[in-house]
Structures are given as structure tokens and as C-alpha cells.
Amino acid sequence: MTIYLNDCGIICAxxxxxxxxxxxxxxxxxxxxATGRWSPGRELPLGCVRGELPSMAHLPPHQRSRNNALALAxxxxxxxxxxxxxxxxxxxxxxxxxxxxxxxxGETETAIGRHAELGALPADFHYAVQEMGSxxxxxxxxxxxxxxxxxxxxxxxxxxKAMASAARMINMGLCDAVISGGVDSLCTFTVAGFAALESVxxxxxxxxxxxxxxxxxxxxxxxxxxSAERAPVALLGxxxxxxxxxxxxxxxxxxxxRLAMTQALQRAGIDAARIDYVNMHGTATPQNxxxxxxxxxxxxxxxxxxxxxxxxxxxALGAAAAIEAALCWSAMQDDNxxxxxxxxxxxxxxxxxxxxxxxxxxxxxxxxxxxxVLSASFAFGGSxxxxxxxxxx
Numbered sequence: 001m002t003i004y005l006n007d008c009g010i011i012c013a014x015x016x017x018x019x020x021x022x023x024x025x026x027x028x029x030x031x032x033x034a035t036g037r038w039s040p041g042r043e044l045p046l047g048c049v050r051g052e053l054p055s056m057a058h059l060p061p062h063q064r065s066r067n068n069a070l071a072l073a074x075x076x077x078x079x080x081x082x083x084x085x086x087x088x089x090x091x092x093x094x095x096x097x098x099x100x101x102x103x104x105x106g107e108t109e110t111a112i113g114r115h116a117e118l119g120a121l122p123a124d125f126h127y128a129v130q131e132m133g134s135x136x137x138x139x140x141x142x143x144x145x146x147x148x149x150x151x152x153x154x155x156x157x158x159x160x161k162a163m164a165s166a167a168r169m170i171n172m173g174l175c176d177a178v179i180s181g182g183v184d185s186l187c188t189f190t191v192a193g194f195a196a197l198e199s200v201x202x203x204x205x206x207x208x209x210x211x212x213x214x215x216x217x218x219x220x221x222x223x224x225x226x227s228a229e230r231a232p233v234a235l236l237g238x239x240x241x242x243x244x245x246x247x248x249x250x251x252x253x254x255x256x257x258r259l260a261m262t263q264a265l266q267r268a269g270i271d272a273a274r275i276d277y278v279n280m281h282g283t284a285t286p287q288n289x290x291x292x293x294x295x296x297x298x299x300x301x302x303x304x305x306x307x308x309x310x311x312x313x314x315x316a317l318g319a320a321a322a323i324e325a326a327l328c329w330s331a332m333q334d335d336n337x338x339x340x341x342x343x344x345x346x347x348x349x350x351x352x353x354x355x356x357x358x359x360x361x362x363x364x365x366x367x368x369x370x371x372x373v374l375s376a377s378f379a380f381g382g383s384x385x386x387x388x389x390x391x392x393x
Contacts, residue, residue: 003167004231005224005389006085006177009077010326011070012220012313013047017077018330025327026340028362030312032204032216038191045204046186047218047314049073062128063138065104066219067185071135074183074221075142081225082143082179089176096136096149097166098223099158099182101318103151104129106187135183147175153318156281157240157377158182159222160321160385164238166226176227182322183221190317191217205284205315207308207344208293208359210351212284218314222322224329233332236270236372236390239263243382250288250378254295260384261299261376268372268388272299275388276366277331277341279324279375282308283315288378290354297355305360307344321377325387328373332391339366 013031014021024031034043053069054076075082086094111125128134132153140149148169152161159182166180194200194217201214226235240263243256250257265272278300281292296306309327316323327342344359369391376386 001171001228002234003170003226004229004234005329006227006229006231007078007081007225008222008326008329009074010222010323011049011073012316012323013049013218014312016051016073022330025309025312025342028343028345030204030345032218032311032314038186038188040188044191044200044202045216047216047316048186049219059138061124062126063134065107065129065134067100067103067183068135068138070185070219070221071139071183074223075139078223078225085177085225085227086143091144092146093176094145095147095166095169095175095178096139096145097162097178097180098136099152099162099318099322100132100135100184101153101155101158102184102187102190103132103134105189106185109188139179154383155379155381156317156320157379157383157385158318158321160377160387161240163224163235163322163325163387164240164385167235167238170226170228178226179223180226181221181223182319184219184317184319186217186219199285201284205311206346207280207282207284207310208289208351208354208357209346209349211347211349212286212289214285215283216314218316220313220316220319220323222319222326230392232334232392233329234390234392235387237264237268237388239267239386241384243384250291251382252287252291254291256382256384257292257376257378258295258299260386261295261374264374264386264388268390270372275300275304275372275374276370277373278304278306279328279342279373280306280308281376281378282310284310292376293354293357296357302356303358305341305358305364307342307360309342311345321375321385324375325389328375328389332370332373332389337369339368339370341365
């Protein structure tokens with residue numbers, strides 16, 4: 001059964017909605033900017049969502065988190081399509097499968113700060129705000145759904161694995177439609193954690209450059225309505241692997257990354273040579289870029305256009321895979337007949353130790369619509385995932 005991506009909502013550092021996000025992306029305008037909001041005493045470049053988020057006044061206190069507000073913002077863009085699917089299939093036949101890593105940890109930070117100042121937690125604080133399942137539970141409550149609702153939390157591969165799970169649920173007949181994707185919000189805990197690992201760059205991240213020095217953390221949400229009902233873009237394949245090489249470092253040989261990509265291609269029934277574009281995980285850490293670039297060279301060669309979009313959005317952790325899939329989905333729509341590619345934003349100082357991949361510059365295009373793309377995501381603990389999206393003929 002072919003699983004289609006019927007609609008998609010996105011909010012990230014590049015903007016709110018596909019028009020704004022893709023306009024900034026194609027123009028090469030990053031959403032990453034320096035701020036001290038989540039790094040007390042130190043400014044860092046982060047991919048922050050700007051502007052007002054939806055009201056959460058109607059939610060119970062334990063569901064009022066920035067994370068859930070981001071999910072509501074993405075839902076608002078696809079809500080008519082979602083409600084139409086619920087009307088067709090029934091509330092018990094529509095599921096929710098998301099990826100996240102922060103959930104409401106930011107709200108817990110605020111509550112602990114109040115405790116330190118006043119000696120007591122806020123009266124309306126409940127630890128459930130930080131439970132990983134909160135965004136799926138919130139969306140199911142918001143929409144009146146009674147189908148399966150749960151969350152994957154496997155760091156940076158979370159939302160790719162959520163989309164793979166959603167496809168399996170539809171294939172197995174457990175659901176007729178699933179809302180899937182990911183959401184993650186910035187908080188001091190996350191920024192401090194990555195800084196402690198010496199993985200955070202003090203400048204804009206610079207994937208594939210000899211000058212790369214680490215990641216910029218970001219936030220955002222991307223939600224897809226997935227079903228077997230025909231749409232312009234389908235999720236043709238997915239691959240998942242766990243190399244278990246190290247708690248935070250990838251397998252230098254890229255065995256797990258290669259396996260995830262190969263599985264996705266095999267499930268899609270296509271050869272790597274047919275892929276028009278690869279969206280790299282591309283974190284700008286020394287080890288990830290070295291491993292990933294060699295796997296891409298091995299599987300796709302040096303001619304296939306590739307890019308990392310993290311210099312535009314920041315690394316949105318549990319939401320990263322869904323946001324990057326959403327960028328690919330947008331690039332595959334009918335309003336991009338010339339096949340403009342998500343560009344690679346960097347200082348153009350190639351690392352001579354890495355393969356000379358075909359990094360798509362700002363303004364690059366295929367001269368025809370994108371037909372097949374692969375998006376890769378690699379997480380701490382060796383959790384790897386890859387998605388193959390295809391344009392319907």
C-alpha cells in the first residue's frame with residue numbers, strides 16, 4: 001500500500017507556513033540568530049521561532065507548554081484537512097504519532113526557578129507537563145481522537161521514526177489516517193546539555209566546512225496528515241537502524257547510517273541513482289559530517305545534489321527529521337516546476353579530508369520537478385533513520 005503525505009503544516013525559525021518558510025529558504029535567508037534567552041550569561045546562535053503562538057487557555061494546565069503551542073501552530077495549517085479525514089473515517093480510526101525530545105522541560109525549568117525564589121512550586125504546576133507523550137495526548141484531546149496516540153523519543157531521529165510508525169499503522173489496518181511528525185522547543189536544559197558536550201558552535205553552523213565547529217540548536221514543529229488517499233507526494237520508503245557505536249558519537253564507518261538509507265531505498269523499490277536530491281543530517285560536527293559525507297559518496301556518488309538545511313533552521317532535535325521532510329515535501333509540490341533545491345548555506349571552505357559532494361548553492365535547481373528525495377537523520381546512541389519521498393506521477 002502506498003502511503004501519501006496529504007497535507008503538511010510547518011513552523012520553525014524560517015517562518016510560519018510553507019510560503020514564508022520556502023521563500024526564506026530559497027533566498028538563502030537563515031532563521032538562526034544570536035540570543036541569550038536560553039543560555040544565561042552567553043549569547044549563542046539558535047533557531048528560535050518568533051512571533052506569537054496559539055493560545056493554550058483552553059488546555060488543562062499540565063498541557064500548557066511552549067512545545068504544545070508549537071504543535072498547535074502546525075496543526076492550525078492542516079486542521080481543515082484533518083477534520084475532513086476524521087469526518088470520513090471516524091475519531092477511532094485516526095491516530096497521532098509524533099517525535100519529541102524536550103516536551104515541557106522548559107516549563108519545569110520555570111517552575112524550579114520559582115521554587116528557588118519563593119520556596120514553592122507554582123500552584124498549577126504538574127510534572128506531567130514534561131512527559132514525552134504530552135504533545136500526542138494534547139493533539140488527540142484537541143481533535144477528539146480515540147485512535148492510537150503516542151510519541152517516539154529517540155533524539156534526532158524521533159520524528160522520522162514516528163512517520164515510519166505511522167505508515168506501518170496504516171499498512172496494518174490499525175488506522176485509516178495518522179497525524180505524524182515532530183515538535184521540539186528550545187529550553188535552557190537542552191542548550192546547556194549540548195554545550196557541556198562541546199557540540200555547540202558559537203557562530204552559525206557550517207556543515208561540511210573545514211571550519212565547522214558544531215551545531216546550532218533550533219525549535220519548531222512539522223505535522224503531516226498521512227493516509228492511503230492519493231496526494232502529490234508519497235512516503236515511498238523508510239529505513240531504521242541502531243549501530244550502538246557510542247552514546248553520542250556516530251560509527252565512523254557509517255554502517256548504521258548506510259543500513260538505514262539502504263533499507264529506505266529498498267522499501268521504496270528504487271536504486272540510489274534515481275534519487276534527485278539528498279537532505280543531509282548535516283549537523284556541522286566534525287564526526288557526523290565526516291561519516292555522513294562518506295556514506296553519501298558511497299551510495300549516491302558525487303553528482304547527486306545534497307544539502308544540509310540546519311544552518312537555516314537550527315537543529316530542532318526531535319522535530320528535525322519532520323521539519324526537513326516538510327522542506328522536501330514543499331519542494332516537491334506543483335508550485336516548484338523548475339525543481340528549486342533547498343540550498344546548502346556555508347562558508348564554501350571545503351574540508352579536503354571529506355568527499356567533494358555536490359552541495360547545492362543558493363539558486364540551484366534541477367530544471368524539472370523533483371521526483372525522488374531522501375532525507376537522513378542520525379541520533380545519539382546510534383539511532384538512524386532515512387525517509388524516501390516520491391512525487392506521484
